[in-house]
Amino acid sequence: MRLHAALQRRWAAAAVAFALIVTIVAAVLTLASGRHAAGVPARWGELVVWQALVYGSWVPIGAVVDRLVRRSGLTARLALLLYACGLPLAAAHAAFATGLDVLFSPAARAPEAAGHWAARMPIDLLVYLAVATFVVAVRAQQLAAEAADRAAGLAAALDAARAAAARASPGAAEPPAHLFVSVGSRRMVVDVAEVEWFASAGNYVVVNWEEREGLIRETLSALEQRLDPAVFARSHRSTIVNLARVREAASLADGSWRLVMSGGAELVVSRTYRDGVLERLRR
Amino acid sequence: MEPIITAFLAVHIVSGTGALFCGALPIFAPKRKGFHTRWGKCFAACMWGVLGSAIVLTLISRNAYFAALTTSATLGCFSGLRALRRKRPDVRQDDRATGLDWAVTIAALGVALLLAGLQVQGHVKGTPAVVWSLLAGAFVVGGYDLLRFAFPAAWPFFPRLWFYEHLVKILTSYAAVLSAFSGSIAFRFLPDPWKQLWAPIAVQILILGMILWYARQNRRRASAAAGG
Numbered sequence A: 001m002r003l004h005a006a007l008q009r010r011w012a013a014a015a016v017a018f019a020l021i022v023t024i025v026a027a028v029l030t031l032a033s034g035r036h037a038a039g040v041p042a043r044w045g046e047l048v049v050w051q052a053l054v055y056g057s058w059v060p061i062g063a064v065v066d067r068l069v070r071r072s073g074l075t076a077r078l079a080l081l082l083y084a085c086g087l088p089l090a091a092a093h094a095a096f097a098t099g100l101d102v103l104f105s106p107a108a109r110a111p112e113a114a115g116h117w118a119a120r121m122p123i124d125l126l127v128y129l130a131v132a133t134f135v136v137a138v139r140a141q142q143l144a145a146e147a148a149d150r151a152a153g154l155a156a157a158l159d160a161a162r163a164a165a166a167r168a169s170p171g172a173a174e175p176p177a178h179l180f181v182s183v184g185s186r187r188m189v190v191d192v193a194e195v196e197w198f199a200s201a202g203n204y205v206v207v208n209w210e211e212r213e214g215l216i217r218e219t220l221s222a223l224e225q226r227l228d229p230a231v232f233a234r235s236h237r238s239t240i241v242n243l244a245r246v247r248e249a250a251s252l253a254d255g256s257w258r259l260v261m262s263g264g265a266e267l268v269v270s271r272t273y274r275d276g277v278l279e280r281l282r283r
Numbered sequence B: 001m002e003p004i005i006t007a008f009l010a011v012h013i014v015s016g017t018g019a020l021f022c023g024a025l026p027i028f029a030p031k032r033k034g035f036h037t038r039w040g041k042c043f044a045a046c047m048w049g050v051l052g053s054a055i056v057l058t059l060i061s062r063n064a065y066f067a068a069l070t071t072s073a074t075l076g077c078f079s080g081l082r083a084l085r086r087k088r089p090d091v092r093q094d095d096r097a098t099g100l101d102w103a104v105t106i107a108a109l110g111v112a113l114l115l116a117g118l119q120v121q122g123h124v125k126g127t128p129a130v131v132w133s134l135l136a137g138a139f140v141v142g143g144y145d146l147l148r149f150a151f152p153a154a155w156p157f158f159p160r161l162w163f164y165e166h167l168v169k170i171l172t173s174y175a176a177v178l179s180a181f182s183g184s185i186a187f188r189f190l191p192d193p194w195k196q197l198w199a200p201i202a203v204q205i206l207i208l209g210m211i212l213w214y215a216r217q218n219r220r221r222a223s224a225a226a227g228g
Helices: A002-037 A044-056 A058-072 A076-104 A110-168 A220-226 A271-282 B002-027 B035-061 B064-085 B099-120 B128-150 B161-186 B194-225
Strands: A178-183 A186-191 A195-201 A204-209 A212-216 A232-236 A239-242 A246-251 A257-261 A266-269
Touching: A002 A044, A002 A058, A002 A110, A002 B099, A002 B128, A044 A058, A044 A076, A058 A076, A058 A110, A076 A110, A076 B194, A110 A271, A110 B161, A110 B194, A186 A204, A195 A220, A220 A239, A232 A266, A232 A271, A239 A257, A239 A266, A246 A271, A257 A271, A266 A271, B002 B035, B002 B161, B035 B064, B035 B161, B064 B099, B064 B128, B064 B161, B099 B128, B161 B194
Parallel strands: none
Antiparallel strands: A178 A186, A178 A212, A195 A204, A195 A239, A204 A212, A232 A239, A246 A257, A257 A266
């Protein structure tokens, strides 16, 4: 979980860097066009430093907002706090950016700074709101992903406990060789060995075999208890795969894996079930 | 050529006015099938009227500034609507990006690159700050979308991401319509750039509040389901 959080932080930092670079490049090119039109040489290095200072200064502001969000949690108090901070922060940043404009631009004059500051205010308000929204969205995503991981871990532990209890019970039934599957208005007998994967659909299970699909009125967890654990494995909260029908497996960027089944279908093995499935595929 | 321009301009104005009113209704409605989806579809139809006529007018007038505006708005609106078809790419192959998603996003980025080239050479009429802001927006949204298409289950994916993507992108499209209406019709008395930017600021305040509201609501639901 800690490694996962570190990876998430790295992705968030990469997203910030991408947005910042695009913004700085756009701002530099805007100023260069203005200088070109006025017949003044662009002086690219100076423009890059100037705009990096103007927009890069939002990074520490974002860090402060991030701290605030982590400390307060996603509450109504946080919303009020973020809204209340908006005007003074944007006003202060607009003053800082106006100072930089006067310092770097030969056209900007100190007496006109008040008008310049007023024109900058809506832009800085918009940037502040974008920064705050990004920070809140990243935190909300992190909390939701952690909750989903915890729920999947609990579901996996519960499934494992149920399977162990079923195996330990002396009257445990043999795994079925056939399933009675509804396909439209018909009922078909399907050989369990031919099934490629099962998917959960509420109180039903979707059975996929030979590029066809049908329904069984049973939950995925209940069906899993009846299946042969040597052949079938949970690959996701909502899927069980036939290990004998896996043709190919490849890792994905987020740590999950993709399975290609013999019929060509692609399924995802979530991080929760990844190690178990890969171990059993290696056997 | 004049009657054609007038006809498409009429479509543009009528659709834009329609989008302005239809778009406000689903924002505060409960996010489920019914009122929200019905008026949402009306807003989408009006937006396609606005953007379709804008594309034709841009091609006729060969105005690179309008092209930047149209590219950025089309990409945002298209991406916000398509997010509804890509809810669970981690479990369903059908929920991954299709050829249409790739084609529209790459085409929009291609147009944005072309316009950036024209702007660098000084061939674009219009305020450079606005043109570059629009192009930068298109690059950020398009770049993000291409990464999501290529790695649909990687960060920042989580099962409800589609909801937030839809919310942010569609509200941003609505902000563009409101901003155009404000800048050219309703709030012309305000100084620049307030008359164009008050609408995106107001919508961004709404986006921040809505993300906080729904994130809190989803956490409460999740903890209630877990029995906590």
